[in-house]
Amino acid sequence: xxxxxxxxxxxxxxxxxxxxxxxxxxxxxxxxxxxxxxxxxxxxxxxxxxxxxxxxxxxxxxxxxxxxxxxxxxxxxxxxxxxxxxxxxxxxxxxxxxxxxxxxxxxxxxxxxxxxxxxxxxxxxxxxxxxxxxxxxxxxxxxxxxxxxxxxxxxx
Amino acid sequence: xxxxxxxxxxxxxxxxxxxxxxxxxxxxxxxxxxxxxxxxxxxxxxxxxxxxxxxxxxxxxxxxxxxxxxxxxxxxxxxxxxxxxxxxxxxxxxxxxxxxxxxxxxxxxxxxxxxxxxxxxxxxxxxxxxxxxxxxxxxxxxxxxxxxxxxxxxxxxxxxxxxxxxxxxxxxxxxxxxxxxxxxxxxxxxxxxxxxxxxxxxxxxxxxxxxxxxxxxxxxxxxxxxxxxxxxxxxxxxxxxxxxxxxxxxxxxxxxxxxxxxxxxxxxxxxxxxxxxxxxxxxxxxxxxxxxxxxxxxxxxxxxxxxxxxxxxxxxxxxxxxxxxxxxxxxxxxxxxxxxxxxxxxxxxxxxxxxxxxxxxxxxxxxxxxxxxxxxxxxxxxxxxxxxxxxxxxxxxxxxxxxxxxxxxxxxxxxxxxxxxxxxxxxxxxxxxxxxxxxxxxxxxxxxxxxxxxxxxxxxxxxxxxxxxxxxxxxxxxxxxxxxxxxxxxxxxxxxxxxxxxxxxxxxxxxxxxxxxxxxxxxxxxxxxxxxxxxxxxxxxxxxxxxxxxxxxxxxxxxxxxxxxxxxxxxxxxxxxxxxxxxxxxxxxxxxxxxxxxxxxxxxxxxxxxxxxxxxxxxxxxxxxxxxxxxxxxxxxxxxxxxxxxxxxxxxxxxxxxxxxxxxxxxxxxxxxxxxxxxxxxxxxxxxxxxxxxxxxxxxxxxxxxxxxxxxxxxxxxxxxxxxxxxxxxxxxx
Numbered sequence: 001x002x003x004x005x006x007x008x009x010x011x012x013x014x015x016x017x018x019x020x021x022x023x024x025x026x027x028x029x030x031x032x033x034x035x036x037x038x039x040x041x042x043x044x045x046x047x048x049x050x051x052x053x054x055x056x057x058x059x060x061x062x063x064x065x066x067x068x069x070x071x072x073x074x075x076x077x078x079x080x081x082x083x084x085x086x087x088x089x090x091x092x093x094x095x096x097x098x099x100x101x102x103x104x105x106x107x108x109x110x111x112x113x114x115x116x117x118x119x120x121x122x123x124x125x126x127x128x129x130x131x132x133x134x135x136x137x138x139x140x141x142x143x144x145x146x147x148x149x150x151x152x153x154x155x156x
Numbered sequence: 157x158x159x160x161x162x163x164x165x166x167x168x169x170x171x172x173x174x175x176x177x178x179x180x181x182x183x184x185x186x187x188x189x190x191x192x193x194x195x196x197x198x199x200x201x202x203x204x205x206x207x208x209x210x211x212x213x214x215x216x217x218x219x220x221x222x223x224x225x226x227x228x229x230x231x232x233x234x235x236x237x238x239x240x241x242x243x244x245x246x247x248x249x250x251x252x253x254x255x256x257x258x259x260x261x262x263x264x265x266x267x268x269x270x271x272x273x274x275x276x277x278x279x280x281x282x283x284x285x286x287x288x289x290x291x292x293x294x295x296x297x298x299x300x301x302x303x304x305x306x307x308x309x310x311x312x313x314x315x316x317x318x319x320x321x322x323x324x325x326x327x328x329x330x331x332x333x334x335x336x337x338x339x340x341x342x343x344x345x346x347x348x349x350x351x352x353x354x355x356x357x358x359x360x361x362x363x364x365x366x367x368x369x370x371x372x373x374x375x376x377x378x379x380x381x382x383x384x385x386x387x388x389x390x391x392x393x394x395x396x397x398x399x400x401x402x403x404x405x406x407x408x409x410x411x412x413x414x415x416x417x418x419x420x421x422x423x424x425x426x427x428x429x430x431x432x433x434x435x436x437x438x439x440x441x442x443x444x445x446x447x448x449x450x451x452x453x454x455x456x457x458x459x460x461x462x463x464x465x466x467x468x469x470x471x472x473x474x475x476x477x478x479x480x481x482x483x484x485x486x487x488x489x490x491x492x493x494x495x496x497x498x499x500x501x502x503x504x505x506x507x508x509x510x511x512x513x514x515x516x517x518x519x520x521x522x523x524x525x526x527x528x529x530x531x532x533x534x535x536x537x538x539x540x541x542x543x544x545x546x547x548x549x550x551x552x553x554x555x556x557x558x559x560x561x562x563x564x565x566x567x568x569x570x571x572x573x574x575x576x577x578x579x580x581x582x583x584x585x586x587x588x589x590x591x592x593x594x595x596x597x598x599x600x601x602x603x604x605x606x607x608x609x610x611x612x613x614x615x616x617x618x619x620x621x622x623x624x625x626x627x628x629x630x631x632x633x634x635x636x637x638x639x640x641x642x643x644x645x646x647x648x649x650x651x652x653x654x655x656x657x658x659x660x661x662x663x664x665x666x667x668x669x670x671x672x673x674x675x676x677x678x679x680x681x682x683x684x685x686x687x688x689x690x691x692x693x694x695x696x697x698x699x700x701x702x703x704x705x706x707x708x709x710x711x712x713x714x715x716x717x718x719x720x721x722x723x724x725x726x727x728x729x730x731x732x733x734x735x736x737x738x739x740x741x742x743x744x745x746x747x748x749x750x751x752x753x754x755x756x757x758x759x760x761x762x763x764x765x766x767x768x769x770x771x772x773x774x775x776x777x778x779x780x781x782x783x784x785x786x787x788x789x790x791x792x793x794x795x796x797x798x799x800x801x802x803x804x805x806x807x808x809x810x811x812x813x814x815x816x817x818x819x820x821x822x823x824x825x826x827x828x829x830x831x832x833x834x835x836x837x838x839x840x841x842x843x844x845x846x847x848x849x850x851x852x853x854x855x856x857x858x859x860x861x862x863x864x865x866x867x868x869x870x871x872x873x874x875x876x877x878x879x880x881x882x883x884x885x886x887x888x889x890x
Contacts, residue, residue, distance in 0.1 A: 023440050027441070035563070036440075037514050040599075073380065085380065096561075097374065099563075127838045130836060133806075135799070135802070136836075
């Protein structure tokens with residue numbers, strides 16, 4: 001039995017201790033916004049926040065996150081997240097969209113820590129998130145736009 | 157693929173072909189026998205082009221609810237290419253709907269409604285970049301008929317003449333002051349007789365077609381984690397199955413012992429299927445752990461045990477031998493080569509490539525009350541329906557497909573062996589009535605599971621005459637056929653030639669007086685499949701890097717050199733001229749930047765690209781910028797076209813820089829994104845897309861952005877280094 005704090009709500013789940021957080025979210029709690037892509041922290045589709053920092057839920061055993069504030073795409077909130085999501089919509093970033101929960105999580109975290117990221121900053125922060133549709137041109141543009149909307153300079 | 161389409165259209169056209177297609181589909185790879193479902197609509201036979209008689213749009217294509225939400229029922233699966241937005245645009249245009257009320261969803265189950273009109277209409281297919289071409293008449297007509305019916309219903313309700321009613325942004329209005337919305341009249345409208353004829357708008361009246369400002373109806377959910385894919389389907393009591401498949405293609409199960417894993421947490425059952433042994437458990441993690449612990453003894457007597465290095469050597473030997481099937485002959489290429497003043501001779505090697513879509517392959521199935529339901533990314537729905545029906549021993553119309561939003565496909569969800577569909581149906585059958593099962597492939601299953609872009613060897617020799625004109629082209633391609641051994645073989649392969657092996661070489665636009673194209677189709681047990689732009693992925697690379705070398709040899713600018721040979725091909729020439737102009741071709745590039753250009757038409761769409769490459773002192777190189785010109789006829793959704801060019805460029809770049817599946821003694825060496833890298837954001841160039849203004853009928857954009865990118869980049873690297881790369885992938889260093 002594990003006790004988890006997810007998006008401000010406490011959940012009790014009866015799973016083996018080595019079960020990755022990703023599969024607890026998906027199979028046990030039916031919170032499906034967080035996606036499965038690779039199972040070994042290679043693609044970023046499963047990105048969640050642990051105590052506010054992006055982490056890969058596919059390799060995170062549930063036993064390791066019991067005293068942790070977990071945030072998923074369903075609970076993502078705040079100015080940076082809103083700016084990112086509205087820039088994503090304005091530029092029609094997603095194609096298939098499967099990786100975009102992870103992209104939005106990573107981009108929002110970037111803007112929380114760096115309100116005016118350069119292209120190089122964006123490349124560093126976002127290169128762990130694969131988009132097989134290669135929407136990268138728009139991801140970059142949307143992060144700059146969100147930074148602008150937040151009052152950062154969003155300089156390329 | 158154009159010839160492929162023509163052949164497909166021919167065999168599936170109503171006059172000769174339906175029967176032949178049924179015969180062709182009677183035998184399926186993998187030993188599964190299915191029959192293609194005949195439907196009344198298809199049997200009646202419609203001509204390619206516009207469907208006739210017009211179906212009732214409220215039955216076939218358009219749903220309107222009481223909140224006035226308009227949902228377009230799409231004949232084509234959406235997996236990122238933007239067809240839901242495209243079809244919503246066509247319907248909204250003729251319906252005079254408000255864009256904010258538009259949505260789309262996948263549909264299947266009636267070939268007369270959803271048959272692919274670009275391929276003759278006798279079966280449903282998402283593929284070959286045909287969706288917009290198939291839909292252009294059909295969905296505009298559906299919108300126009302729906303509008304006429306709604307107006308007629310309003311006229312009857314209000315007691316006014318239909319001709320006096322206007323429709324604007326989803327609002328019906330009459331000068332008397334009466335107004336209403338679609339949802340109020342849809343029930344009455346659906347019961348009215350469908351008009352024989354409706355007039356479609358003239359292009360000057362369009363407000364949505366060609367509109368830059370439309371945003372895709374699925375974007376909002378996709379940015380908030382609220383879009384459901386197959387992996388998100390949750391049914392009561394649903395179990396998860398993970399399969400253990402043979403380490404070598406072609407091996408079969410000799411024996412296994414399920415007992416040791418039956419006691420593992422969550423495990424419910426172990427089921428043998430034609431594709432491997434499935435561990436069925438309460439959750440994915442439990443199924444995966446038990447699957448990994450399951451021990452199976454394989455019978456490898458029929459397995460493919462060769463590796464890719466040895467196979468490539470054998471391909472080279474085939475080319476040395478020089479014999480093969482003559483695909484295309486014009487004049488006397490060998491003689492002209494003998495007489496040539498200059499000759500460029502080159503060998504090319506192209507590896508196997510995995511699709512590696514983000515959503516690993518999956519499907520959800522349940523058999524209940526005599527009906528089998530299956531949720532998945534269905535690129536070939538009727539075919540999957542027939543395959544599932546065969547396994548379950550039920551009539552095809554008792555198989556209900558749910559066409560899910562799909563996390564990328566690139567061709568991988570159109571499998572002639574119906575891979576995940578067969579697995580799911582087999583497991584559901586074993587589990588019995590009412591048990592919902594999700595079959596989920598791991599990333600490793602997906603990457604090692606075959607259905608790759610085939611490996612190819614090309615040997616090309618081309619000659620310039622005394623005037624520097626291209627006079628001879630001799631081209632030998634060696635590799636596996638995608639169609640051979642599949643349901644399509646007997647219908648689509650003529651004289652042993654799989655057109656997908658040679659498309660892009662046997663139909664070059666360039667005026668070359670002597671041409672010879674030869675194909676050697678190899679027999680290898682590694683399953684292969686169409687991979688975004690199919691044969692053009694390798695033929696464009698060979699042809700367009702050769703053109704660059706030949707221009708160099710002739711002392712000509714590569715644009716001028718091509719221009720001279722394109723006099724009869726204005727659309728090719730149009731994109732070439734446009735991209736040259738927009739990229740500043742002819743003006744020296746900035747310091748440290750090297751340019752290359754390439755041109756290729758595929759799937760009826762013409763694309764030229766200029767790549768700008770930088771090379772560092774340590775040999776690391778990067779594509780900094782790509783300028784793209786595309787002519788896809790009428791630009792229905794300019795922003796979607798732009799997105800597909802951007803994405804196609806990134807997808808192609810991943811392939812030429814990194815993409816390589818190798819096998820050692822028949823075992824695949826790569827199994828995840830660490831060993832099979834795809835493109836990441838730090839490698840993505842800036843992209844500039846220019847769309848040719850055109851009133852031609854629209855053609856597809858999902859694939860055609862891919863082929864020119866590889867040769868454009870290779871030609872830029874040639875400019876930078878003076879070294880020609882002909883073995884792919886290129887790697888990250890020169």
